[in-house]
Amino acid sequence: xxxxxxxxALVVPISAxxxxxxxxxxxxxxxxxxxxxxxxxxxxxxxxxxxxxxxxLATTVAIIxxxxxxxxxxxxxxxxxxxxxxxxxxxxxxxxxTILNRIVKDLMEKRPRTEVERDLRxxxxxxxxxxxxxxxxxxxxxxxxxxx
Numbered sequence: 001x002x003x004x005x006x007x008x009a010l011v012v013p014i015s016a017x018x019x020x021x022x023x024x025x026x027x028x029x030x031x032x033x034x035x036x037x038x039x040x041x042x043x044x045x046x047x048x049x050x051x052x053x054x055x056x057l058a059t060t061v062a063i064i065x066x067x068x069x070x071x072x073x074x075x076x077x078x079x080x081x082x083x084x085x086x087x088x089x090x091x092x093x094x095x096x097x098t099i100l101n102r103i104v105k106d107l108m109e110k111r112p113r114t115e116v117e118r119d120l121r122x123x124x125x126x127x128x129x130x131x132x133x134x135x136x137x138x139x140x141x142x143x144x145x146x147x148x
Contacts, residue, residue: 008146009060016056016141020049020134048086048126048134054079055138063146079135087131 004010024039027046039045058075065071126134 008064009057012060012142012145013053013056013138015145016138017049017053019141020047020052020137023047023137024049044126046126046130046133047137048083048131050086051079051083051126051131051134052138052141054082055135056142057138059139059142060146063142083131083135086126086134087128 021040024042024045024047025035025037028034028036028039043050054075058072058079061069061072061075
């Protein structure tokens with residue numbers, strides 16, 4: 001167990017993810033004047049916690065193993081795939097969910113509520129800015145943790 005809790009390649013990225021999730025709770029509190037602890041577990045929103053996690057992992061590996069290591073190459077490619085997915089595919093899914101929910105709302109006005117499925121999650125993907133913010137957060141947390 002000691003090896004797991006002292007493994008910087010695990011602890012630093014998980015810390016970056018946790019900080020990103022806490023920032024989401026704080027942003028919701030400031031914008032909506034309500035405390036929504038579900039944002040600790042939800043995906044989507046500002047900043048991208050998935051991006052913070054993989055960028056912190058890649059940065060940690062770069063600092064520990066070097067930029068020329070195979071492990072850094074693997075984590076950097078993983079980070080690119082996650083960021084592409086967060087800003088690309090998942091953002092499109094969010095937009096489609098919004099449109100489908102409007103259609104469902106129109107149907108509910110004409111049919112009993114029990115006949116219509118519940119709303120799809122619209123808060124799934126990220127804007128490019130949210131992904132960039134998540135990347136900056138992940139890199140900063142790893143740098144702060146390992147360099148200073």
